[in-house]
Amino acid sequence: MPRMKYFWLSVLHLIIITGPASAQQKEKQPAATKAADRLQGFTQRQKLTSESLLLNVPVRSVGPTIMSGRVVDVNVSLTDPTHFYVAYASGGLWKTQNNGISFTPVFDREAVMTIGDIAVDWQTETIWVGTGENNSSRSSYAGTGIYKSSDKGQSWQYLGLPESHHIGRIVLHPQNPQVAWVAALGHLYSPNPERGLYKTTDGGKTWQQTLFINENTGGIDLEIDVKDPNILYAATWERTRRAWDFVEGGAGSGIYKSTDGGNSWVKLSTPNSGFPTGEHVGRIGLALYPTNTNILYALVDNQGRRVADPNEANTDQLTRNQLRTLSKAEFLNISDQALTAFLEVNYFPKKYSANYIKTQVQRDLIKPAALVEYLEDANTLMYDRPVIGAEIYRSDDAGKTWRKSHLNYMDGMYHSFGYYFGQIRVAPQQPDKLYLLGVPLLKSEDGGKNFTALDAPNVHADHHALWVNANRPGHLVNGNDGGINISYDDGATWLKANSPEVGQFYSVAVDMEQPYNVYGGLQDNGVWYGPNTYRAGAAWHQEGNYPYKRLLGGDGMQVAVDTRDNATIYTGTQYGNYFRLNKKTGERLSIQPKHELGERPLRFNWQTPIHLSRHNQDVIYLGSHKFHRSLKKGEDMQTLSGDLTSGGRSGDVGYGTLTTIDESPLKFGLLYTGSDDGVIQVSEDGGNKWTCISDKLPQNRWVSRITASSFQKGRVYAALNGYRWDDFRPYLYVSEDYGKNWLPLGQNLPFEPINVVKEDPRNANILYVGTDHGVYLSLDQGKSFMRLAKDLPAVAVHDLVVHPRDNDLIIGTHGRSIYIASLEHVQQLTEFILQKPLHAFLIRNQTYSPDWGHKSYTWQKPLEPQIVIPYFLKNAGPVNLKITTENGLVLKTFSDTGEIGLNYAVYDLSVTDAEQEKYQRYLNEVRKKEVTEIKLMATDSGKQYLRPGKYLVALEAAGTRVTQDFVIQGLVPPAK
Numbered sequence: 001m002p003r004m005k006y007f008w009l010s011v012l013h014l015i016i017i018t019g020p021a022s023a024q025q026k027e028k029q030p031a032a033t034k035a036a037d038r039l040q041g042f043t044q045r046q047k048l049t050s051e052s053l054l055l056n057v058p059v060r061s062v063g064p065t066i067m068s069g070r071v072v073d074v075n076v077s078l079t080d081p082t083h084f085y086v087a088y089a090s091g092g093l094w095k096t097q098n099n100g101i102s103f104t105p106v107f108d109r110e111a112v113m114t115i116g117d118i119a120v121d122w123q124t125e126t127i128w129v130g131t132g133e134n135n136s137s138r139s140s141y142a143g144t145g146i147y148k149s150s151d152k153g154q155s156w157q158y159l160g161l162p163e164s165h166h167i168g169r170i171v172l173h174p175q176n177p178q179v180a181w182v183a184a185l186g187h188l189y190s191p192n193p194e195r196g197l198y199k200t201t202d203g204g205k206t207w208q209q210t211l212f213i214n215e216n217t218g219g220i221d222l223e224i225d226v227k228d229p230n231i232l233y234a235a236t237w238e239r240t241r242r243a244w245d246f247v248e249g250g251a252g253s254g255i256y257k258s259t260d261g262g263n264s265w266v267k268l269s270t271p272n273s274g275f276p277t278g279e280h281v282g283r284i285g286l287a288l289y290p291t292n293t294n295i296l297y298a299l300v301d302n303q304g305r306r307v308a309d310p311n312e313a314n315t316d317q318l319t320r321n322q323l324r325t326l327s328k329a330e331f332l333n334i335s336d337q338a339l340t341a342f343l344e345v346n347y348f349p350k351k352y353s354a355n356y357i358k359t360q361v362q363r364d365l366i367k368p369a370a371l372v373e374y375l376e377d378a379n380t381l382m383y384d385r386p387v388i389g390a391e392i393y394r395s396d397d398a399g400k401t402w403r404k405s406h407l408n409y410m411d412g413m414y415h416s417f418g419y420y421f422g423q424i425r426v427a428p429q430q431p432d433k434l435y436l437l438g439v440p441l442l443k444s445e446d447g448g449k450n451f452t453a454l455d456a457p458n459v460h461a462d463h464h465a466l467w468v469n470a471n472r473p474g475h476l477v478n479g480n481d482g483g484i485n486i487s488y489d490d491g492a493t494w495l496k497a498n499s500p501e502v503g504q505f506y507s508v509a510v511d512m513e514q515p516y517n518v519y520g521g522l523q524d525n526g527v528w529y530g531p532n533t534y535r536a537g538a539a540w541h542q543e544g545n546y547p548y549k550r551l552l553g554g555d556g557m558q559v560a561v562d563t564r565d566n567a568t569i570y571t572g573t574q575y576g577n578y579f580r581l582n583k584k585t586g587e588r589l590s591i592q593p594k595h596e597l598g599e600r601p602l603r604f605n606w607q608t609p610i611h612l613s614r615h616n617q618d619v620i621y622l623g624s625h626k627f628h629r630s631l632k633k634g635e636d637m638q639t640l641s642g643d644l645t646s647g648g649r650s651g652d653v654g655y656g657t658l659t660t661i662d663e664s665p666l667k668f669g670l671l672y673t674g675s676d677d678g679v680i681q682v683s684e685d686g687g688n689k690w691t692c693i694s695d696k697l698p699q700n701r702w703v704s705r706i707t708a709s710s711f712q713k714g715r716v717y718a719a720l721n722g723y724r725w726d727d728f729r730p731y732l733y734v735s736e737d738y739g740k741n742w743l744p745l746g747q748n749l750p751f752e753p754i755n756v757v758k759e760d761p762r763n764a765n766i767l768y769v770g771t772d773h774g775v776y777l778s779l780d781q782g783k784s785f786m787r788l789a790k791d792l793p794a795v796a797v798h799d800l801v802v803h804p805r806d807n808d809l810i811i812g813t814h815g816r817s818i819y820i821a822s823l824e825h826v827q828q829l830t831e832f833i834l835q836k837p838l839h840a841f842l843i844r845n846q847t848y849s850p851d852w853g854h855k856s857y858t859w860q861k862p863l864e865p866q867i868v869i870p871y872f873l874k875n876a877g878p879v880n881l882k883i884t885t886e887n888g889l890v891l892k893t894f895s896d897t898g899e900i901g902l903n904y905a906v907y908d909l910s911v912t913d914a915e916q917e918k919y920q921r922y923l924n925e926v927r928k929k930e931v932t933e934i935k936l937m938a939t940d941s942g943k944q945y946l947r948p949g950k951y952l953v954a955l956e957a958a959g960t961r962v963t964q965d966f967v968i969q970g971l972v973p974p975a976k
Contacts, residue, residue, distance in 0.1 A: 068483025
C-alpha cells in the first residue's frame with residue numbers, strides 16, 4: 001500500500017456519482033464462478049499446455065529482484081533458522097536453506113500461486129499451503145483451498161476447501177499430524193457460506209466446518225495453546241468489498257474460543273468483555289503468549305469514527321469542516337491570510353488566490369463548500385477517513401476480559417486501510433514485548449503502552465509477516481511489501497534477502513535503445529527500468545551498480561516511452577498522479593489534468609491509463625472518467641470529453657473511471673476507451689465526439705484492455721474482466737466494424753480472468769492474451785488458444801508488449817517480475833508452415849573462437865560452444881540430424897526427440913572422432929593457396945570443433961527431409 005500524506009480529513013462517505021444511475025448499475029450482480037468451474041479451468045490449462053505447439057519456446061526471466069514483492073508469511077525451522085519458507089501474495093512459495101542467500105520455488109504448477117498462509121511440520125517438513133491472499137487488497141487473488149506436500153515441496157496433494165478463496169491461518173496439532181485447523185476468510189467480492197473455521201482429523205482428506213457466522217464473515221486468525229491443544233482462539237472478520245466500495249468491518253468480527261479442540265466455539269468479544277463490538281470492528285490479529293497462555297493479545301482495526309476535536313473550532317487554522325457550513329457572509333469575513341494558508345496546505349493551483357475565490361463567492365458563482373468539494377475524491381476517502389484505526393487489547397484471563405493497552409490513537413499505523421494488515425507477535429520469553437505489523441513495524445517493551453518504529457535502512461514498509469526466534473532474542477525474519485528482511489539485533493539493522501524474481505508489475509513498456517530497456521510499474525515499489533539482457537545474480541554487489549534503475553516511488557503504474565530520444569518517459573503513481581520524466585536530466589513535469597473550482601474532482605482509476613500516440617509522440621492521451629489529450633508532451637493537458645463511464649457509484653474507492661485507452665496504428669485520432677464499469681467508447685475525430693459501443697457486450701465487467709488492430713482499420717479487440725465480482729470467466733471479443741458488432745473469441749480458454757490482449761504486429765493471425773494464470777497465444781485470430789509455458793510459472797500476467805524491432809514478447813507478471821520470449825519463429829507459423837510435416841528455420845550464424853574446448857584457467861570447465869537448430873514438426877517423433885560440409889562430408893549425426901510444434905535441437909559444433917582426419921584434409925584442401933597447414937589439435941574437452949566456413953544441416957523425420965545451412969564466421973581482425 002502507498003503512504004500519501006494529505007492535510008485534511010474527510011468526514012462524509014461521499015456520493016461521487018456525477019451522473020444519473022444507469023440501467024447497468026441496477027442490473028443484477030454477476031454470479032460468482034463456482035469452484036468446480038475454476039478447478040476444471042485448471043484441467044483445461046494443463047491441456048492447453050500439453051497440446052501447445054509452443055511448449056519448447058524458451059521464456060527467460062529478466063528480473064528484477066531487488067525491490068521484490070509482497071510477502072504474506074514466513075515459516076522458519078526451530079532447529080536451523082537458516083532453513084525457512086517464504087510465501088508471497090502472488091509469487092508462490094519459496095524455500096531457502098542458506099539464510100536467504102538463494103531461494104528455490106516449490107509451488108509453481110498448481111491451480112493457483114496466490115497464498116494466504118503456510119504451516120510446516122518441521123519434524124517431517126510436511127508443508128501445508130492455504131491459497132488465496134488474506135490481505136483483501138485490490139490485487140489479492142483468490143485461491144482454491146488447501147494443499148499439502150510430504151516431500152518438501154517436490155509434489156503436492158490437493159486437500160479441498162475450494163470455495164474458501166482466501167485463507168487467514170493454518171494451525172497444526174503439535175503432536176498429532178492428522179489434525180489441523182483452518183481459518184477460511186471466504187470470497188472477497190461476493191458472499192458465500194463456505195467460510196469460517198474448519199477442522200480435519202484425517203490429514204486433510206475430509207473437513208468439518210465448526211464455526212460459521214454469516215456469508216460475509218470469515219476466519220482471519222487462529223492461535224493454539226501449545227500446552228493444551230484442545231484450547232484454540234479464533235478471530236473472525238466481516239468485510240464487504242466491491243469495485244467501488246470497501247466496508248472493512250461488521251458485527252460478525254470478533255474473537256472466539258474453543259476448549260474441545262475446535263469442535264465448538266464460544267464468543268469472547270461480548271459487550272461486557274471490554275473488547276470492541278458492533279458494526280465498526282474490522283480485521284483482528286491474535287498473539288498468545290506461549291509461556292503463560294492466559295495472556296492473549298489482539299490487534300484490531302477499529303473502523304469507528306473518531307470523536308471531533310473540541311479544540312478544532314478554537315484554532316486559527318481554517319478547516320474543511322468549517323467551510324462546509326459557512327454562510328456567504330461568514331466566508332467573506334475570513335482573513336486573506338487564513339484562506340491563503342488553507343489553499344497552500346491543500347495544494348490548490350496558484351491561480352486560485354484568496355482574492356479570486358472571495359470574488360467568486362461574492363458574485364455567487366461558487367459557494368464556500370466548493371473548496372471542500374474541490375478536494376474530496378475517492379483517494380482522499382480511502383486515506384483520510386477519520387477512523388479510530390489500530391488498537392491493542394490484552395487479556396490476562398484467557399480471553400474473558402480485555403483492556404486497551406494504550407491511551408492515544410496509533411496514528412500512522414494503519415491510516416484507514418487496516419484491511420491490509422493485522423498481524424501481532426509477542427516475544428516467546430517476554431510477555432510485555434510486542435511487535436505490531438502495519439505501515440511501519442513497531443516494537444513495544446511495555447505491553448503496548450509505548451512504541452518504537454523498527455524502520456532502519458534496508459527495510460521496506462507495509463509489514464505482513466514476522467518470525468521471532470524463541471532461542472535467540474532479537475533474531476527476526478520479516479516479510480513486507482518489499483520482500484524479506486532479517487535482523488539479529490532486534491531491528492536495529494537489517495539485511496535484505498531479495499534474490500527471488502517476485503516483483504508485482506502492473507505494466508511494462510520498452511524503448512528502442514540497443515540493447516533495448518524494459519520499463520514497468522510495480523505494486524508499492526515504484527517505476528523501474530533496466531536492460532532486457534539482465535540475468536539475476538549477485539555480481540552487481542561487487543560492481544556496486546544494480547542494472548535496473550528506479551524512476552519513481554510509490555505504487556508504479558503505466559509507462560510510455562518517447563522512442564525518439566529513449567529518455568522522455570511518461571509514468572506515475574496511483575490515481576492519476578502522472579509525470580513527464582527525463583531519465584537522463586532528471587527533469588520532472590506533472591501532467592495530471594485538473595478540474596476547475598466549482599467542479600467535483602476528476603475520477604481516476606488506481607491504474608490510470610495513458611497512451612502515447614504512435615503517429616506523433618508529442619501527443620499523449622490520459623483518462624480519468626473523461627478523456628484528456630496533450631499536443632505538447634503533456635504541457636497543456638486538455639479535457640476533450642464528458643463522462644465516458646456510467647457515472648460512478650457511492651463508495652470510498654475510485655470507480656466510474658477509464659481503465660484503458662488505445663489509438664489505431666492505422667489512423668491518427670481513431671481512439672477507444674474502456675472503463676471499470678464496462679463501458680467502451682470510440683472516437684473517430686481525435687477525442688471530441690464519442691459513441692458507446694459496449695451495449696451488446698456483458699455488462700458491469702471491468703474493461704481490462706482495448707486493442708486496435710494493426711491490419712484492419714475497423715478491427716478492435718476487447719478483454720473484459722469479472723474478477724471484482726468473483727467471476728473468473730474469460731471474456732474476449734473482436735469487432736470488425738469499429739465496435740458496432742462483436743464476436744466472442746477464445747472459446748477454449750480456461751476460466752481465468754483476462755488482463756490484457758495484444759495483436760502481433762507482424763502476423764495478423766496471432767493474438768496474445770495474459771490472464772491471472774499465464775500467457776495464451778492464438779494462431780488463428782483468437783478462435784483457439786494454446787499456452788506459452790516453458791519456464792513461465794502459472795502467475796498472473798498484467799501486461800504484454802511485442803518489441804517492434806527485436807520481435808520479443810515482454811511479459812509483465814504480477815508476482816514473478818518480467819519474462820521475455822523470442823517470437824522469431826512463432827511469428828513464422830503461417831498456415832503454410834503449419835501444414836508441413838517438417839520445416840527447418842534459419843539458423844543463426846556463430847563466430848569461431850580458438851578457445852572452444854579449452855579452459856581459461858585450471859579449475860574452470862572447458863568453453864563449450866553451441867548453436868540452436870529450430871524446426872517445426874507436425875507429428876511427434878524422432879528427428880535425425882546430419883551435419884555436413886558444403887561438398888557433403890558428414891561431420892556428425894545425432895537425433896532429437898521431436899514434439900508437435902516448435903523444437904530447438906542443440907548442436908555443440910563438434911566433429912565425430914572418426915571423421916576428424918577427413919575433416920582436416922577437407923579444411924586444407926579448401927585452403928590450398930594458404931601457406932599454413934591446419935592441424936586439429938587436442939582440446940581440454942577432448943573434442944574438435946568446426947572451423948570457419950559454410951555447413952549444412954539435414955533433418956529427417958518420418959520420411960521427410962529438409963535442409964538448412966549455417967555459417968561459422970571467422971574472427972574479425974583487430975582494428976589497426
